[in-house]
Amino acid sequence: xxxxxxxxxxxxxxxxxxxxxxxxxxxxxxxxxxxxxxxxxxxxxxxxxxxxxxxxxxxxxxxxxxxxxxxxxxxxxxxxxxxxxxxxxxxxxxxxxxxxxxxxxxxxxxxxxxxxxxxxxxxxxxxxxxxxxxxxxxxxxxxxxxxxxxxxxxxxxxxxxxxxxxxxxxxxxxxxxxxxxxxxxxxxxxxxxxxxxxxxxxxxxxxxxxxxxxxxxxxxxxxxxxxxxxxxxxxxxxxxxxxxxxxxxxxxxxxxxxxxxxxxxxxxxxxxxxxxxxxxxxxxxxxxxxxxxxxxxxxxxxxxxxxx
Numbered sequence: 364x365x366x367x368x369x370x371x372x373x374x375x376x377x378x379x380x381x382x383x384x385x386x387x388x389x390x391x392x393x394x395x396x397x398x399x400x401x402x403x404x405x406x407x408x409x410x411x412x413x414x415x416x417x418x419x420x421x422x423x424x425x426x427x428x429x430x431x432x433x434x435x436x437x438x439x440x441x442x443x444x445x446x447x448x449x450x451x452x453x454x455x456x457x458x459x460x461x462x463x464x465x466x467x468x469x470x471x472x473x474x475x476x477x478x479x480x481x482x483x484x485x486x487x488x489x490x491x492x493x494x495x496x497x498x499x500x501x502x503x504x505x506x507x508x509x510x511x512x513x514x515x516x517x518x519x520x521x522x523x524x525x526x527x528x529x530x531x532x533x534x535x536x537x538x539x540x541x542x543x544x545x546x547x548x549x550x551x552x553x554x555x556x557x558x559x560x561x562x563x564x565x566x567x568x569x570x571x572x573x574x575x576x577x578x579x580x581x582x583x584x585x586x587x588x589x590x591x592x593x594x595x596x597x598x599x600x601x602x603x604x605x606x607x608x609x610x611x612x613x614x615x616x617x618x619x620x621x622x623x624x625x626x627x628x629x630x631x632x633x634x635x636x637x638x639x640x641x642x643x644x645x646x647x648x649x650x651x652x653x654x655x656x657x658x659x660x661x662x663x664x665x666x667x668x669x670x671x
Contacts, residue, residue: 519596
């Protein structure tokens with residue numbers, strides 16, 4: 364088979380979370396040939412119930428939201444295929460995405476691959492139960508409101524742990540910042556801010572977390588602390604390697620740098636959602652996807668006839 368197939372897709376979307384699915388709806392309604400390759404690891408699917416998404420009083424489980432979005436995308440002909448893209452290459456103006464058992468070619472690619480949260484020490488089955496029960500959420504912006512006046516633990520250190528603990532302090536007076544390994548490595552100013560806010564500091568290391576009744580336990584340096592909710596503030600791994608290998612610009616953390624139209628520094632390659640530098644929120648990812656999809660359509664129109 365030649366490197367550039369006779370009829371490549373107009374756009375290949377890698378990732379079918381909120382950003383990828385929103386872009387697929389737009390692009391399919393623009394009557395473009397669009398398909399999605401999805402590894403099935405969207406963080407949105409792990410949300411027990413999001414209350415931040417407008418239009419759903421009482422909230423909606425992340426998996427249900429994604430299911431509805433998939434159904435909507437399929438109404439207009441967008442196709443989702445289960446596959447983990449292992450390599451992305453570019454031959455002239457055509458991209459080739461390689462996955463187990465095959466490859467797919469497209470004139471443009473939208474990366475909506477998201478990020479992976481760094482987990483605290485915890486058994487996988489305990490982690491999944493804690494996540495489902497709201498004992499171990501990862502996003503204070505999403506669900507800090509739900510821990511109002513509860514006992515909250517934050518596992519983290521340095522500036523990231525400091526910032527997350529202070530953010531959650533506006534919901535409850537009972538916040539403890541626990542260093543995962545050793546001490547907190549805070550600046551004097553950060554330490555003073557936490558002290559002024561009444562936030563308790565606990566040195567690590569932390570043993571694996573466990574559940575007891577309706578509480579989650581954090582064993583740390585001889586103490587076993589009980590909380591209603593524990594937030595890991597351990598950062599994340601950005602799934603941007605497919606673009607970085609092609610030469611796309613990224614931050615030190617790995618977030619892809621995009622312009623105001625979601626273009627990366629590689630022509631024909633776009634990014635939306637958590638993989639791009641910005642706010643890690645469903646609504647923000649969907650907004651970026653709408654911008655990216657419209658830009659993709661307009662950029663394609665300058666190179667090809669889109670008349671059907």
